[in-house]
Amino acid sequence: MYMYKNFFIFILIIFSLNLNxxxxxxxxxxxxxxxxxxxxxxxxxxxxxxxxxTYPVVYLLHGAGGHFDSWLTKTPDKNFLKNLADHHExxxxxxxxxxxxxxxxSQFDKKSQFETHIIKEVVPKIDALxxxxxxxxxxxxxxxxxxxxxxxYLATRHPEVFCAAGxxxxxxxxxxxxxxxxxxxxxxxxxxxRILGTSDPDSEAFRDNSVINMVDEIKKxxxxxxxxxxxxxxxxxxxxxLHERLVYQNVSHDYTERPGGHTWAYWENAVxxxxxxFEKIFKNRRVSAG
Numbered sequence: 001m002y003m004y005k006n007f008f009i010f011i012l013i014i015f016s017l018n019l020n021x022x023x024x025x026x027x028x029x030x031x032x033x034x035x036x037x038x039x040x041x042x043x044x045x046x047x048x049x050x051x052x053x054t055y056p057v058v059y060l061l062h063g064a065g066g067h068f069d070s071w072l073t074k075t076p077d078k079n080f081l082k083n084l085a086d087h088h089e090x091x092x093x094x095x096x097x098x099x100x101x102x103x104x105x106s107q108f109d110k111k112s113q114f115e116t117h118i119i120k121e122v123v124p125k126i127d128a129l130x131x132x133x134x135x136x137x138x139x140x141x142x143x144x145x146x147x148x149x150x151x152x153y154l155a156t157r158h159p160e161v162f163c164a165a166g167x168x169x170x171x172x173x174x175x176x177x178x179x180x181x182x183x184x185x186x187x188x189x190x191x192x193x194r195i196l197g198t199s200d201p202d203s204e205a206f207r208d209n210s211v212i213n214m215v216d217e218i219k220k221x222x223x224x225x226x227x228x229x230x231x232x233x234x235x236x237x238x239x240x241x242l243h244e245r246l247v248y249q250n251v252s253h254d255y256t257e258r259p260g261g262h263t264w265a266y267w268e269n270a271v272x273x274x275x276x277x278f279e280k281i282f283k284n285r286r287v288s289a290g
Contacts, residue, residue, distance in 0.1 A: 022082035038096040061143030103150030142166030164224035173238040225253035230260030
């Protein structure tokens with residue numbers, strides 16, 4: 001009888017934990033700009049269902065070759081983002097950016113309009129469906145690799161939408177000749193040709209769309225910025241270069257180098273620090289759940 005009682009208590013504990021865990025919604029978002037429908041994942045903290053209050057939102061972008069669900073399926077701990085949503089009492093949104101968009105609006109590929117998608121289609125849809133803080137003071141954006149560049153790019157160009165931005169192992173300079181990468185770049189050149197109309201890394205298109213050349217705008221907009229990169233990452237040099245430009249321009253920001261490379265283990269670790277950074281920003285701006 002004692003054994004059965006303990007087993008019953010164990011089942012109740014597991015059931016209770018499941019009831020109190022963060023949940024994941026999959027939302028269909030119509031893209032008028034690209035004449036299609038994309039999915040986005042929305043992670044809601046466990047407290048969400050029991051309150052009428054509003055929640056700050058962190059948008060997390062994926063990297064090249066990924067999709068909206070990469071953050072859910074690729075991290076070593078598959079419950080990692082759920083735990084972060086619960087711990088920080090935030091909504092986490094994972095939008096689609098396709099395999100190689102760099103989150104900009106391409107003049108050459110009408111099916112790659114991801115700046116418009118995120119800013120004018122995803123954010124308004126999330127605000128309409130969920131109890132969000134519907135103001136820039138309650139929104140932050142970050143991402144890894146291509147998504148790191150995308151997060152800084154979008155926040156810099158749209159300070160009316162986001163108050164803070166982060167980058168993890170970000171391709172913050174699109175000039176791939178500066179990457180410490182020894183592999184075949186044929187596919188990279190083809191994809192840049194598709195979205196930028198050129199594969200010449202020294203061209204005006206590369207310069208104008210690279211975050212590293214947008215420091216003046218970052219300074220003017222007063223964004224809260226956090227950047228980190230692993231010391232074994234092939235994008236380390238371009239991240240250091242952006243950091244140096246920000247320091248030279250006296251732009252306040254957090255910059256960290258940690259052991260690690262261009263890996264999910266690194267990004268899972270890094271995003272924990274970024275969420276702490278965003279939580280502090282939200283609290284300083286008197287934005288929190290409730």
